[in-house]
Amino acid sequence: MKEPISIFWFRRDLRLEDNVGLAAALKGKVPVLPLFIFDEHILDRLPKDDARVSFLHQQLGKMRRTLQEKADSSLAMHHGSPKHVFQELLKEHDIASVYTNHDYEPYAKERDAEIGKLLSDHGIPFHTFKDQVIFEKDEVVKNDGDPYVVYTPYKNKWKELFNPKTHLTEHAVDFSNFVNHSRLPVCTLEDMGFTTSGIAVPDHTVSKHLIQNYEDTRNFPAIENGTSRLGPHLRFGTVSVRQMVRKAIAEENEVFWSELIWREFFMQILWHFPHTVNAAFKPKYDRIAWRNQEEEFEKWKNGQTGYALVDAGMRELNQTGYMHNRVRMLVASFLCKHLLIDWRWGEAYFAEKLLDFELASNVGNWQWAAGSGVDAAPYFRIFNPMTQVDKFDKQRKYIDKWVPELQELSYPDKMVDHKMARERCLKVYKEAVG
Template identity: 75%
Template sequence: MAKKVSVFWFRRDLRLEDNVGFRKALEGEHPVLPIFIFDKEILDELPKDDARVSFIFETLQQMRGLLQEKYGADLALFHGTPQAVWENLFENYEIQEVYTNHDYEPYAKQRDEQIEALLNKKRCLFHTFKDQVIFEKSEVVKDDGSPYVVYTPYKNKWKERFNASLLEAHKTAPLFSNLLDEKELPQVSLEEMGFKKSSITVPEYNASPSLISNYEDTRNFPAKENGTSRLGPHLRFGTVSVRQLMKKAIAEKNEVFWNELIWREFFMQILWHFPHTAQRSFRPKYDRIAWRNSETEFEKWKKGETGYALVDAGMRELNATGYMHNRVRMLVASFLCKHLLIDWRWGEAYFAKKLLDYDMSANVGNWQWAAGSGVDAAPYFRIFNPMTQVDKFDKQRAYINKWVPDLQELTYPQKMVDHKMARERCLKIYKEAVA
């Protein structure tokens, strides 16, 4: 006879400790079967050596190792569509309740609605919880209930609503005895899913007191090796609790680091309230821009062959490591949209393919900011000068020398577009569209 169980479904919360939904599942009355689904709907679109898939797989193996070694338990891994995996689970277990944490992206919302409908048919309860943010959905809105579309007032209301009790850890380890005592749970390998281990690895994050306390002094300079936290992928996949990071930011009394974490929540609630922004401009008139969309120029931008050293350094760093310094991201995005008049969606899709820390809400939000088409956007007439940006943020050329060693070679490309001409052309095209 099938065992009566609860299931906890890991998604963007790949950690065993301080995990809200996991804690709630372990407090329930049935043994808990923890699972992760490598979703074919997502994986089929990715390159077969995708570093993020390798990272997820290796993180899950570490979690399994800890569960096996300390608690005699395990974590089941599946590969398929969520619908098919859940149908299969019901054939093997008498599932009473399913627990998971909220996921806010458009695909995730649609997926969860479908799975909830399936669970309802099976008379199985579906419980979801807030875990990857401090405030979600409509928890921080204007007094009239409408969403904020400008960051600063959102941040101010966020801080007004905040209290330290929101950062209490959700301890799970004391309850691990409630995990399903079954040794042979289903597993998959990278190879079985058609993937191979990537040559790019996700670096450890740095949230040390010294990094946080010096954050505003170091974060704008791409040549500084340890000037940024590298937290992006770890927040994206939930290998670290946002509550723990907020605690650190507050303990170090660092407003800048704290504000960066709030920016993340700002963009997430924007995507929640305005899901169309994943595909269309937040400001509709910006969809009237007559983009040039030159495939040839896009290829040069992608390869880091624009002839502008800081732009090229950023793109080469991205291609080699899956990372690009945030200050440089602003420049390369502005260059694509404003200098080359290439649709921001092209750049957003390329970043989505390459960035280890790709998160749809932040990626879409930042690209629309650069294009001038989003919430709280840079005005369209703000066009970064790729030469003066070097003097401001890489004065010694250390970052450029690292990623563009051919700068002084005859083979290094000429500037693909004249800055003054491109600026004037951009202003004309934008003005015609948005006037």
């Protein structure tokens, strides 16, 4: 007779410590089998040397080793569709219950509903928990129950509701209640048709010094370690958001804390308005007559626009999977406003390239740049790519690093005149939105 087990299903929470759902599973009466599924629905759309897949695989390897050392256990790794994997697990094990943490993206909601039904049909409880955010779904709303669509009032309500005693509880891991064997399935990158990426996800640098100096350094792309590089680690849950909020509070840094709240603002926007993945939040912006010139899009993608700061940002992205946030705003504005290329094209390219790609933030920020989203930049706000250099890279250090041929004849001329592009943009937007 099979021994009953519970399953903890890792998704966007790739850590053992301070993991809400995992801690809850380990408090149960039966041993816990840790599980990760490389979801073919997601993987099939990615390049075969995708750095994020390599990062996930490395992180899972670290977790397996920790479980082997501390619990004489391991972590089951499967590749396929989640429904098929669970159907096979149901044949192999006597499953008492399944635990996981919430995931808020449209595909994740559909996937979890499907798995929930499958388990329910077998009489198995499916327990889900809030882990990757402090506040989720409709926990921070206006007094009348409507969602916030402007950041500052959302942030104020967030802080009003925030209670460190309840929201920053640390969830300890009990290594004594894992399934006690280490011979669990594992899949290599090669098994899944992937190769190790040449791009590595950098460690995050959330030091006391970084937080204390955050507002002085975060806008200048040439400053080494001027930003935290937290993005991929929050995206995949290799760090706990509670730990990061604790650090922000300990250093009394409002700016760093606000950046963490921005992430949750966009998540609740996506939760309440899932149509914004493909459509403008403000419908009239879908009337814009985008030019959508493929040749111009290629120049933008490859950092060949003739505008040095735009080109530096795109080259940094292509070579490292990262782009400084201040430069992200400029390159997004340039694509939408100077070239009149649909924000969805840029959003899709960032989704392919960014190590810290997160659907809610990516869509939210691109719609902000296009003027079509919540709390957006007004359409007549058009960044000047030349004055942005004077403000944020005056010594040209960042530009020199990524555009070394700037003074050479091989560097392209500006692909569009700023004044002409600005006037054209204003005309096209005004015709569409009034």
